[in-house]
Amino acid sequence: xxxxxxxxxxxxxxxxxxxxxxxxxxxxxxxxxxxxxxxxxxxxxxxxxxxxxxxxxxxxxxxxxxxxxxxxxxxxxxxxxxxxxxxxxxxxxxxxxxxxxxxxxxxxxxxxxxxxxxxxxxxxxxxxxxxxxxxxxxxxxxxxxxxxxxxxxxxxxxxxxxxxxxxxxxxxxxxxxxxxxxxxxxxxxxxxxxxxxxxxxxxxxxxxxxxxxxxxxxxxxxxxxxxxxxxxxxxxxxxxxxxxx
Amino acid sequence: xxxxxxxxxxxxxxxxxxxxxxxxxxxxxxxxxxxxxxxxxxxxxxxxxxxxxxxxxxxxxxxxxxxxxxxxxxxxxxxxxxxxxxxxxxxxxxxxxxxxxxxxxxxxxxxxxxxxxxxxxxxxxxxxxxxxxxxxxxxxxxxxxxxxxxxxxxxxxxxxxxxxxxxx
Numbered sequence: 001x002x003x004x005x006x007x008x009x010x011x012x013x014x015x016x017x018x019x020x021x022x023x024x025x026x027x028x029x030x031x032x033x034x035x036x037x038x039x040x041x042x043x044x045x046x047x048x049x050x051x052x053x054x055x056x057x058x059x060x061x062x063x064x065x066x067x068x069x070x071x072x073x074x075x076x077x078x079x080x081x082x083x084x085x086x087x088x089x090x091x092x093x094x095x096x097x098x099x100x101x102x103x104x105x106x107x108x109x110x111x112x113x114x115x116x117x118x119x120x121x122x123x124x125x126x127x128x129x130x131x132x133x134x135x136x137x138x139x140x141x142x143x144x145x146x147x148x149x150x151x152x153x154x155x156x157x158x159x160x161x162x163x164x165x166x167x168x169x170x171x172x173x174x175x176x177x178x179x180x181x182x183x184x185x186x187x188x189x190x191x192x193x194x195x196x197x198x199x200x201x202x203x204x205x206x207x208x209x210x211x212x213x214x215x216x217x218x219x220x221x222x223x224x225x226x227x228x229x230x231x232x233x234x235x236x237x238x239x240x241x242x243x244x245x
Numbered sequence: 246x247x248x249x250x251x252x253x254x255x256x257x258x259x260x261x262x263x264x265x266x267x268x269x270x271x272x273x274x275x276x277x278x279x280x281x282x283x284x285x286x287x288x289x290x291x292x293x294x295x296x297x298x299x300x301x302x303x304x305x306x307x308x309x310x311x312x313x314x315x316x317x318x319x320x321x322x323x324x325x326x327x328x329x330x331x332x333x334x335x336x337x338x339x340x341x342x343x344x345x346x347x348x349x350x351x352x353x354x355x356x357x358x359x360x361x362x363x364x365x366x367x368x369x370x371x372x373x374x375x376x377x378x379x380x381x382x383x384x385x386x387x388x389x390x391x392x393x394x395x396x397x398x399x400x401x402x403x404x405x406x407x408x409x410x411x412x413x
Contacts, residue, residue, distance in 0.1 A: 078247055078323075084323075085324065090325070096322075101271075
C-alpha cells in the first residue's frame with residue numbers, strides 16, 4: 001500500500017527516511033506525526049529506528065542498505081553507529097566505510113539481490129557492498145546520470161526509474177536487475193525518484209504531492225495492491241507448491 | 246564527540262580546539278593549533294620537523310612497533326552494547342596506558358644507556374687537553390718539593406691580665 005506523507009512540509013520523503021525489508025530508519029527532528037505514519041504501517045513487522053547520520057537529518061541519501069546490512073559514510077559518529085547497532089536486529093550488519101563519495105544513498109541503489117552503483121566508486125567499497133549487503137554489484141548509469149541511487153528506486157518486486165530513460169536502457173537494466181522496471185515520476189513530475197519516495201516489498205511511502213496517476217503506477221510496478229507481509233508468504237507458497245492436474 | 250589526532254604533530258585534539266581542513270579530494274586534515282596549521286600551509290613535511298611525533302618515530306627516538314598501539318584502532322563494525330564488555334574495556338584502557346608508559350620509559354632508558362660513561366670519558370679527556378684554558382701556567386711550574394707543606398698550628402688565646410694602673 002502506498003502512503004502519502006510529508007516531512008516538515010517537504011515532499012522528499014526518500015531523503016528523510018530509509019525503508020528496507022528488515023528495518024526502517026527515520027530522521028529525528030520531524031513531527032511525531034511523520035514517525036507515527038511509519039509506525040502505523042510497519043509497527044509489528046519491522047523496527048522503526050529514529051536516527052541521525054553525522055548530526056544531519058538527510059539519512060535516506062547518506063546510507064544504503066537492504067535486509068542483510070547497512071552501509072554508513074565515514075561522517076557517521078561513533079555514538080550514532082552504536083545506536084544503530086543496538087536498535088537493529090542482529091542479522092543486519094552495520095558497517096561504516098571510508099569512501100570519497102560519502103552520500104551512499106545517492107551512489108548506491110539496491111534490493112536484496114542486486115545493487116547498482118555510481119561508476120566512480122572505489123574498488124574496496126564495491127567489495128564491501130558485495131560483502132555486507134550480500135548482493136551482486138553493477139556499475140551503471142541511469143538515463144545518463146551517474147547518481148544511480150537518486151534516480152532509480154527498486155525493490156525485490158519491481159522498480160521505478162528516471163522518466164527520460166530510453167527503452168533500450170530500460171530493457172538492459174531490467175535484465176541486469178531481474179525485476180520489471182518502469183520509467184515514471186513522483187511528486188508531481190519530480191525526476192529524482194528515490195528522493196521522493198521510499199519502498200520495500202510490501203509498502204511504499206511517497207511525498208504528498210504525488211498525483212493519483214503516479215501513485216497507481218507505483219502500486220502496479222511494485223505490486224503493492226493488497227500486499228501485506230503475510231501475502232508475500234502466500235504468494236511464495238503458491239509458487240513453491242506444484243499443482244497436480 | 247571523538248578525540249582525533251593532529252595530522253601534523255599527532256597530538257590529541259580536544260573538543261573546541263583546532264581547525265579542520267577539507268581538501269578538494271575529500272581528504273580531511275585536522276590540526277590541533279595554528280602552529281601545526283601554519284606549518285601545513287607552508288607545505289612542511291612533518292617527517293622532517295624535529296618536534297613532531299612523525300619525526301621522532303621515523304628517527305627511532307620514540308617507540309614504533311608495540312602491541313599496545315594495536316588496541317587504539319578505528320573500528321567500523323560495532324558490536325551490540327554489553328555492559329560487562331564496556332566495564333572490562335574501561336579497566337583495560339587504564340592498564341594498557343600504564344603498560345605503554347612503562348615500555349616507553351624502557352625504550353628511553355635503552356636509548357640513553359651509554360650516556361653517563363661517555364660523558365665521563367669526554368670530561369676526563371677535556372681536563373687533560375684543555376686545562377691550560379683555565380689554570381695559569383705559572384701554577385704548574387711551582388716545584389712542590391721546594392715548598393714546605395702547609396701546617397696548621399693551634400694558638401691558645403691567653404687572657405691578658407687586667408692592668409688597672411691607669412684607673413687610679
